[in-house]
Amino acid sequence: MSNNSNTFLGILAGTAIGATLGILFAPDKGSNTRRRIAEEATATKDRITSEAVHLKDQVTTKLAAKKETLDEQLDSIVSDASHKAEDLISSLEDKLEKLKARTKKLQKS
Numbered sequence: 001m002s003n004n005s006n007t008f009l010g011i012l013a014g015t016a017i018g019a020t021l022g023i024l025f026a027p028d029k030g031s032n033t034r035r036r037i038a039e040e041a042t043a044t045k046d047r048i049t050s051e052a053v054h055l056k057d058q059v060t061t062k063l064a065a066k067k068e069t070l071d072e073q074l075d076s077i078v079s080d081a082s083h084k085a086e087d088l089i090s091s092l093e094d095k096l097e098k099l100k101a102r103t104k105k106l107q108k109s
Helices: 002-025 030-108
Strands: none
Touching: 002 030
């Protein structure tokens, strides 16, 4: 994403500079040249604003997707840990019952 935005900004800056130089070196009245420069500056500002909004939306979307993925992974880890804890508790309970049975057997002997 950063590479794409840098490329876009480079192209945008090159276009703005080229248009400005073209207007400055074109044989026209000063008032027309100033008007064209102002129009080009406004258009460039609008394009940059639009691109900034687009990039912000992309970042927001990607962050939301990453957060969702992270939440899913966290839920999975918690679920796995819960199942493993239940398995461990069941195993320990079984061993305790066996020990109790063995102890009773030894006490009877």
